[in-house]
Every structure is written in structure tokens, then in C-alpha cells.
Amino acid sequence: MKTFPMFLQMQGRRVIIAGGGEQAAQKCRLILKTEAAITVLAPVLDPELADLIAEGRIDWHTGPIRPCDFEGAALVFVATGCRATDSCLHMLAKSAGAIVNVVDQPDLCDALTPSIVDRSPVVVAIGTEGTAPVLARQIKTRLEEILEPRLGDLAALVGRLREHANTRLAPRARRDLWRWVFAGPARDVHRQGGERAAAKMIKHAIDTATFGTEDNGSVALVGAGPGAKDLITMRGVQQLQEADVIFYDRLVDPEILDLARRDAERIYVGKAPGCHHWPQDKISGVLVAAARQGKRVVRLKCGDPGVFARGAEEADALSAAGIPYEIVPGVTAASAASAALGGFLTERGTCDTLVLATGQSQTAGKSLGWMKTLQPGTRVAVYMGVGSAGKIAHEISVAGLQDVIDIDIVSRAQQIDQAIARCRASSLVRTVKESAISNPAILFLTWPQSTAQDVQSEKVAQLR
Numbered sequence: 001m002k003t004f005p006m007f008l009q010m011q012g013r014r015v016i017i018a019g020g021g022e023q024a025a026q027k028c029r030l031i032l033k034t035e036a037a038i039t040v041l042a043p044v045l046d047p048e049l050a051d052l053i054a055e056g057r058i059d060w061h062t063g064p065i066r067p068c069d070f071e072g073a074a075l076v077f078v079a080t081g082c083r084a085t086d087s088c089l090h091m092l093a094k095s096a097g098a099i100v101n102v103v104d105q106p107d108l109c110d111a112l113t114p115s116i117v118d119r120s121p122v123v124v125a126i127g128t129e130g131t132a133p134v135l136a137r138q139i140k141t142r143l144e145e146i147l148e149p150r151l152g153d154l155a156a157l158v159g160r161l162r163e164h165a166n167t168r169l170a171p172r173a174r175r176d177l178w179r180w181v182f183a184g185p186a187r188d189v190h191r192q193g194g195e196r197a198a199a200k201m202i203k204h205a206i207d208t209a210t211f212g213t214e215d216n217g218s219v220a221l222v223g224a225g226p227g228a229k230d231l232i233t234m235r236g237v238q239q240l241q242e243a244d245v246i247f248y249d250r251l252v253d254p255e256i257l258d259l260a261r262r263d264a265e266r267i268y269v270g271k272a273p274g275c276h277h278w279p280q281d282k283i284s285g286v287l288v289a290a291a292r293q294g295k296r297v298v299r300l301k302c303g304d305p306g307v308f309a310r311g312a313e314e315a316d317a318l319s320a321a322g323i324p325y326e327i328v329p330g331v332t333a334a335s336a337a338s339a340a341l342g343g344f345l346t347e348r349g350t351c352d353t354l355v356l357a358t359g360q361s362q363t364a365g366k367s368l369g370w371m372k373t374l375q376p377g378t379r380v381a382v383y384m385g386v387g388s389a390g391k392i393a394h395e396i397s398v399a400g401l402q403d404v405i406d407i408d409i410v411s412r413a414q415q416i417d418q419a420i421a422r423c424r425a426s427s428l429v430r431t432v433k434e435s436a437i438s439n440p441a442i443l444f445l446t447w448p449q450s451t452a453q454d455v456q457s458e459k460v461a462q463l464r
């Protein structure tokens, strides 16, 4: 190790930042996370720094810079944006005995700033001694996924309860207690926002000395997103990494399963359209059975578990069996497809209403109930609509809207073989047949507000 990691005490200490531009602002943002008193030395300031001074969060010194300006500082950052000025300021700061970091000049640095994962008071610093900053960022991303955002609050809570545990429990029992806290149900409850409930659980565990390893199984209904590995949420990844068993769907990309623990059991419960290999009640049944064995279960569904995913049926079965469950949202196909088109699901003034609909109706031959929601300023995102393209085109024509409705189709949105097409109702069936469009795909039917106004003003003009 050429460098040695240490956590510096920053409370009430001075940090000097020489420079008033973007680089200085960047260091300032970093140090503002601490409780240090920051002084910026610069003749002029970038707007972000100026705002911080106006808010009284940092001090500003404009005059000539002398060695005494650096005296007693815990750290000095030199970031003027001019290498020659930086070198001079480095010499001044060194002559005052300061620990100095000069931005982008590792040879002039006594201390290097690491990549930081901040779950304060839990802080992880990653350094590569300047050899591989990209690797440091990759490691940081992995850790950001693993460490839930509220972990710092849990650590702080444990810190507050430590004294209480010390007075009640022997050292060995205390170790078991804290292991139980960080690996068991209290952490889950806390992660889901139940700080008070978690505190109560931990206090109860301390008072009664009960923190066995018995764990009563639970289920997380997790949205995997549209298929791209990096479009699952961090909470989803966390659940995957903690799962003993994962029940997954046909549309879940195998790469997403790689995010799970290597020894987690993976069970495919997919349903192909029209071929119900795994009936819904059987899926609900296996979820309940696995949880009853005390397992941590993940039910991984494509997109969002709350959108055309039969999540409600599974949740009902779990509730009826008294099994706790959590819903982890995901990026639904409509969001993924809209982004793939370079557009937005709603657009102020043009499309203010968004309808999520399915192309599969429960009763064959029956008309698509959502057709009546097509109004000016509305966009309908049709899931599972490829097979009903003929029916959709027909109903649009019957409503006399064939020249009004814009149709965009995105198949396998955000996946490597994503395909996009745009057409009118008259050519919808041909477009689906002849282009690279196939399942899974989203059909957007949009009746733009402006068209409605145009049609209406045309009609008004004709009446006149």
C-alpha cells in the first residue's frame, strides 16, 4: 500500500478550498457532507459556490493568499483550474504544514480522495492509488446496490441502543444480538421504512434476550424491469441477493438472474401466451409453501409487479396464509418503450392522460373495453397487444379515428434486439407482420390534443 486509508475527524475543523470554479465546487460538495468549516479562497466564484456563501454554509476569502491562510486546516484542496497557480498554492499550503490535495496532479497530493459510498455513519471509501478510477466507480456501484439507502440510519439506531445492550447482555450475547439485527427481520423492517418498529423489535430482543435465528419466511414481489440488467432497481437487486429461492417469469432476462446469490434456487414458473403451463393458483401455492419453510422468497416479474402481472392474486394468497410480503416496483414496459422512442409518456398540452390497457380481453369476440378511453389528449399503452393488432385496427376504423390516432410500436424495449415501428390503423396489421416487431411489444395509441383542436376547428369552420 502506497497510501493508507484513514477516517479523519472533521467536526469543527477547517478545510480550505483554493479556487472558485467547477472543480472547487465539486470538492466543496464533497466536504459539505462532513461537519467541517469550509473556507474558499478565490477572487471570483462560480454560481454554486456563491449560493453556498449566500446561504451561510461556507466562508469566502477574496484577498491575497498567504501561508497563514492554510494554518491549522485539517485539509487543503487546491483547484483553481490553472496548473501553474495550483503549483504555487501547493507550495504555500505545504509551507504552512497542511495536508494538501491538488486536483488532477497526483504528484502534488499528500492525500487522495477515494470513491465514497455514503450511508453515514457507515462510510465506505474505495481507492486504487490512482491506477483505475473506473474500477473504483464500478466497485462503488456494486456497493451502492448491496447497501440499502437506510442502512446508515439503522447503524445510528444501533449506536443509540448499544449502551442499553451493554448493561443487559453479556459480550457473547451482544455479538449474537448485533448479528441478528443486521441479518434478520429487524433490518428488513427498517429497510422498508419501519424505523420505529425496528427499534421496538431490537429493544424487545435486548430486554428479553431473544434473538434466535428462527426466521419466518417472507416473499418479495419484485419488478425486474423491461429486461435490461441495469434497469432493475437497487432494492430489487438487494432482494435477489438475499433470496433463498426465486420464482421467475418467461420474460425475465437470464442476466438479471445472475444478480442473485449463486446458491439461490431458481425456479421457472413462466406462462407462454395461451399455454398455461403454470396456472396462477399453482404459482401462488408454491410461493406460500416456500415461505412456510422459512425461506426468503423472491417472485420476480418482468416490468412492474403491479402492471398486468397478476400480483394481486399472489398477494391475496400470501395474506390469506399470513405470510409477510413486500412489493418492489419496477420499470414497466410502457416507461421503457416510451424512453426507447426518445419520448415521454405524458406531454403537457399534447397528451395529459395516460391509460395502461391490455390487448387480451377475457372474453373472446368482445370489443376492447378501453377503446372508449381514447379521447383527445390521451395515450393508451397497450400491453399484450400484438396478437390483437387486427382487432385494434378494426375498432379504431369503426370509431372513424384511423387518420387521427398515431400508433407507435416498440418490441423488446431496452433489449439488444429492440425494434420500433410507426404507422396508422390502416397499416397496423401489415406493419406488425412485415417489420421486426414481435412479442413482447407495447403499442402506443396517441390522440394528440392539437389534432383534436384542429379537427374541431375544421368542423367549426365548416359549420360557419
Ligand code: SAH
Pocket: 226, 227, 251, 301, 302, 303, 304, 305, 306, 307, 308, 309, 331, 332, 333, 334, 336, 337, 382, 383, 384, 385, 410, 411, 412, 413, 414, 415, 439, 440, 441, 442
Ligand atoms: N408487468 C409487466 C407487464 C407484463 S404483461 C410490466 O410492467 O411491464 C406482458 C406484456 O408486457 C408483454 O406482452 C408486452 O406487451 C409487455 N412487455 C414486457 N416487456 C416488454 C419489453 N421489454 N418491451 C415491450 N413490451 C414489453
